[in-house]
Amino acid sequence: MASVLASAAQTAHAAVAGLLSVAQVKPGDTVTAHPLKEGGPTNVIRPTFKGRTVILFVPGAFTGTCHAQVPGYIENAEGFKAKGVNELYVVGVNDAFVMKAWKEQLAPGGTEVKFCADDKGEFASSVGLLFDATPVLGGPRAKRAVVVLKDDKVETVAVEEDPTKVTVTDVKTVLAHLA
Template sequence: MTSLITTSAEAAHSLAVSLLSKAQIQPGATIPEHSVKESAPDVLVPLKFSGRNVIVGVPGAFSGTCTVQIPGYIQNYDRFKAKGVNEVYVVAVNDAFTMKAWKEKLAPTGTGVRFMADDKGTFTSALGLMFDATPKFGAPRSKRYVIIADGDKAESLFIEEDPSKVTITDAETVLSHLA
């Protein structure tokens, strides 16, 4: 009986993840406006993009691969700015406390890179970039992606086939695509 309940719960969870995600955003598409959290769990920050921005989506703060990937964005922040990027955002389906602590761990002396908590996954779901990460994270999470945005339009999109790897979403690769 327990295995039947477990199997049913897993199937329902998988269905919920698929229903959460819309069609995956494509280059040229409008990036939906959503509010996320940055430094406090009770303060919503609207994600309204103007100018050129880089949005880096990661499966989980403090996870091994994410913690290796994001320092490249912190170290190259001035290079992104020199290429005309207004903001570099790191977005994860984590709470504001976790994202703030992760930022402080990765950049103890500060950084212009903004760490955004999409705690309910609404922004990530609207982009169609959620996946069922239950085996590792216990819940749906963000795929590993980068969007180069021009205003509210997705100019370029890089999505890792395997979210446990960084092959096309590292800072150097993204910098090479900025004119």
């Protein structure tokens, strides 16, 4: 019975990832805020992008490459502000407890970087970054990417071709591309 349920769950995850995924955002596209959870399952936020410059960093919580990469964004928060960025969001297709634990581990003294759970994958799907990661992570997840928004419009989007490497989403590369 357990193997039948596990198989059904895996099939459902793959189907959801396939159905929810839309074309990936591109420069000039408008991004609409979807509900995210920050700090716990009952703290639902809807980020405001209009009139702001925002960096959306979409990693995999506790995955090796992203776990090593996110601290650079935390350490360079002031550098992003100096370039006109109002807010940095780490948005993971994980539950709120995972995102809170990840933030506490990476920034035990706190950080201005917001760690948000996209627990249903709605945001990742809306920007075309949701994919079926069932074989490795047990369900749909987001591709590792950085989206730069200015006034709710996509200025740039960078998606790692090889999720085991950090190239286009490296903090220094993203900072260098900001005006």
